[in-house]
Amino acid sequence: MNFKINWKIFLILFFLSSCFSKRISLIINSPNNSFCEGTVFTFINNTQKIGLEFLIRDVLTVELSKNGYILKDPSIVKSFFTPEEKIHYFENPEIALSPELIQRLGSILGLKWIIGGKILKAERIGDYVRIELLVWVKETKKGRLIWYSYYKRDSDSYRTILHFGKTSDLYSLVDKMVKKDIIKDLKKVLICERKS
């Protein structure tokens, strides 16, 4: 008898433990989460520092996801390009991402926005590093550009006292720039009101 009761208690406990997990509470399909879901495309890199474009994309993706946004992996989004669009995007990413294509991606994948950008300058001279970036956000309802910003940071941008906070590495500078500045600005644009 006692054994049967314990079984029931166990099952109840088990289901409850599943229901209250944090991960599940994040997946909400409420009409209010209108601007929560999106993706970050690889930045256009006009510099010699190859690889930086992927890193910026990934840091931005991870940081946005940490801030409660729902992000689709960009490669999955690109798998919905037609073969012709893939070639066009590879050849000229600025033109290839047409409003029509953005609208289609939005409707298929439920994305509300797409973030992209361009690395204008990235250089390292000795211990001194400098980076210039353009970041933009396009909404998927009409495929329009809704925000863009220019960022210019160098080794001393995040310096505090003496040489503490000084950056002599481009990747660390990108990491700091995304975490300290870009995310702050993006949060003002991508207003995500979700019921949890």
Next chain:
Amino acid sequence: MIKKWLKILFFSIFFILIFKIVYAQIVIFPFEDLSSSDYGINFEIPEKIAKKLSKEGFQVVPPKEVIPLLIKLRKPNFFQLDFTLLREVYKKFNAQYILLGSIGNLQKEPPAISMVVKLVDVSTGKIVWGKSVSFSSENFISFLGLKKTDYESMMNKVHKTLLSNFKDPLATIKKIAPTVDIQEVVFNSRYLQPGKTVECIVRMVFSGPKPSFIGVEVEDNIGKRLIPLNKYTNKRSYITFWKAPKKEGRYPVVLVVTWGNKWKITKRIFIGRYYVDNTPPNLNLVIRGAKKKNGKVLVKDVLEIIPKVVGNSNSNFIGRGNGISKWQIEIYSKDKNTLILKEAYPGELPKFLTWYAKGGMNILPPGDYLIKFKVWDLAGNQNEVEKEILLITDPPTPQVVVYDGKEKNLMEIEINKNFIPLVRVYLEIFNKNGKKIAEIKKEGAPFEGIKKEIILDKNDIKSLNTLYYNAIIEDELKNKKILRRLPVIVKKAEEGPMRATFKTWIDEF
């Protein structure tokens, strides 16, 4: 009492076991290493992460075990995820998450690392967790630099930071719907004339049960309808045909895949569009630097043809439907009534075509010519434009004749226009010793020609045969002729005018 304790122990073990089972399986992919000049793959860091996670009690599949699946799926670029890959990972490992990572910077001396890791949900493709770390020697500055940091200790810190807030991903999905991913789409032509057959080949990869229907949704003369795709040369390729509609415009093609039975899912994927075009390309032929006079196109020594296709205003796909697939040029000599050039080339129109008519290998004599230019657009529509030109490569040569008389000599100079008026004539006549004995100078407004008679004194010129002249003659097209030391033609007085005209007398005066 023992029984009770045994029961408690049994339930505890059972509960822990169940809880472990519902822990999601995480497949760790090799990390993308962007730190080397040519992109590489890093196994060392993800293997260590796998070990650490495993120690913590998570169920992980280390990167080396994933490689055979990636080879089987022919996915060398496994960083590029698609739903088929996600589903295959789920199917093979019963995994619900994939841990992906990219390394931006990795150096041992001085130690520095930049890395991003993210956890992707295989059922949705969404990123459920992620972390980026970036450490360099500046992050480990100690008091007065007493403590030095080496690579190993930095890596330990990296692992600790990475996994500090790693969420316990629970197994939530029971099944993943079957998927399809497009690998290639080939149309026989994207641009067609109405009624022509559209041929479409789709190469795709499936994951999951066999679909009950594979086809495309198209619009043709009958209307919007579904056309099934049939197997083509290999098991991944499918082919279908349909007639292009009568109405000009652009038409989308959507792949439709249905899984019946227990799934009841239909996936619609846009695979491209084709254009129905029945309008010939609007061709415009410009002859660069040419002058139009009395309805004729006048060309000097260089014939430069600029063919251009201008978009049709009635078309809503300007510049796309009017792409050129082939062009042809023909040049006829109207004077000789012969074809002197015929060339045809595939592809886009040239920016310009140049023919040096006066020099080089293909000299063209002055005269009337007819240029025929033909273009075919990508749909096969054709258009031809003709242009008549008059080629004038040289200004006329002057006629300088001296008539040998008994008392006086009469010199007659005549320059007549060669199709077009002249704008400059400068002519000097010299004797044997280089003394200038006569001169003609005229420039400014265009004039038809010059005719002048000069009476020369017999005493001044001993021998008429030694006279010569220099001249510069320029026509309205800027064709220029420079003549040096050309002999003056000597004729008997009886052959020419017998006496000087009134005009000559005035000139001399």
